[in-house]
Amino acid sequence: MPRPSASLCLRTTLGLIAACWAIAAGFAVGDEKPATPPPRSTSTVGMPARIEQLVLPGTELEAKPIEDRRAPMVVRVVESYPHGSSFRYDIVYYGLEPGRYDLKDYLRRKDGSPMTGVPLIPVSVQPVLPPGQVEPHQLILGPAPTLGGYRLLIVAGGLLWFAVLAGLALAGRRRRRIAAEGGVRRLTLADRLRPLVESAMAARLDAGRRAELERLLVGYWQRRLGLEEQPPARVMAVLREHPDAGPLFRKLEDWLHRPAGSAGPVDVAALLAPYRDIPADDGDEDREGEGGGGDRSPPSPAIGSSRPASRSEVSA
Numbered sequence: 001m002p003r004p005s006a007s008l009c010l011r012t013t014l015g016l017i018a019a020c021w022a023i024a025a026g027f028a029v030g031d032e033k034p035a036t037p038p039p040r041s042t043s044t045v046g047m048p049a050r051i052e053q054l055v056l057p058g059t060e061l062e063a064k065p066i067e068d069r070r071a072p073m074v075v076r077v078v079e080s081y082p083h084g085s086s087f088r089y090d091i092v093y094y095g096l097e098p099g100r101y102d103l104k105d106y107l108r109r110k111d112g113s114p115m116t117g118v119p120l121i122p123v124s125v126q127p128v129l130p131p132g133q134v135e136p137h138q139l140i141l142g143p144a145p146t147l148g149g150y151r152l153l154i155v156a157g158g159l160l161w162f163a164v165l166a167g168l169a170l171a172g173r174r175r176r177r178i179a180a181e182g183g184v185r186r187l188t189l190a191d192r193l194r195p196l197v198e199s200a201m202a203a204r205l206d207a208g209r210r211a212e213l214e215r216l217l218v219g220y221w222q223r224r225l226g227l228e229e230q231p232p233a234r235v236m237a238v239l240r241e242h243p244d245a246g247p248l249f250r251k252l253e254d255w256l257h258r259p260a261g262s263a264g265p266v267d268v269a270a271l272l273a274p275y276r277d278i279p280a281d282d283g284d285e286d287r288e289g290e291g292g293g294g295d296r297s298p299p300s301p302a303i304g305s306s307r308p309a310s311r312s313e314v315s316a
Helices: 007-030 148-182 190-199 205-227 233-242 246-256 311-315
Strands: 041-044 051-058 061-063 073-083 088-095 097-103 108-110 122-127
Touching: 041 051, 041 088, 041 246, 061 073, 088 122, 190 205, 205 233, 205 246, 233 246
Parallel strands: 041 122
Antiparallel strands: 051 088, 061 108, 073 088, 097 122
């Protein structure tokens, strides 16, 4: 069998080397990533930038709501215009951290359909500060103390202030009520009888005031003792002997028949003691609601004008 020549061996070796290089180059090309498109817009951290008249296919788009306040990018759709079967947009964005972003990730369709066919919208946010800056640590909020805190102190102070204010208001109202009750005393029958009795004691009682005294005094005892239907002589006999009405009636008859200035010292307060707690209008004969709807009782007897009743009249 003839031996291969040296030139044939060399050609074979070179062919194998070329094939290996071709295979290695093919794998290298297959592993390469597609080139990133250049950014449509560039801005710096915190500064807004605007992309105008950007045509995107499909139904209308809108910005996604911000759910995470720490998101590095904020996007707003300022205006949108129909553009055939697509839409034309004016978009404003600003980045909070440096880097490259795709605004497509921050948009969505209004009708909820998928973002099929929407191309990349790359933007770049450049840093303002030089690299190597030390960032502050994240603030960790711990639970506030339950006792001794500022909020608890404010609440306690407010409650105490309202309690003091309510106490002062109630105390002031009580003082005003007590002052009103003490300053406006209810008029009693004794108050109405006192000036008339003092005038009778001094023999200065004219006919009109004497008639008022009879109306108040006799009218009160007639109603209290049920003597409205009794004759005047019977009424006066009963009142002279009554333990409460008798002292004042006997004194009045005595004063009305004495000369002026001859009456001795008399304790008027003791004579008026039975009338001290009686309302002033109880002496009026024509009080509303009494007398059977307009019926009038017989005329009151005149004090000092009737003769003393016999024992048979009193017992009757």
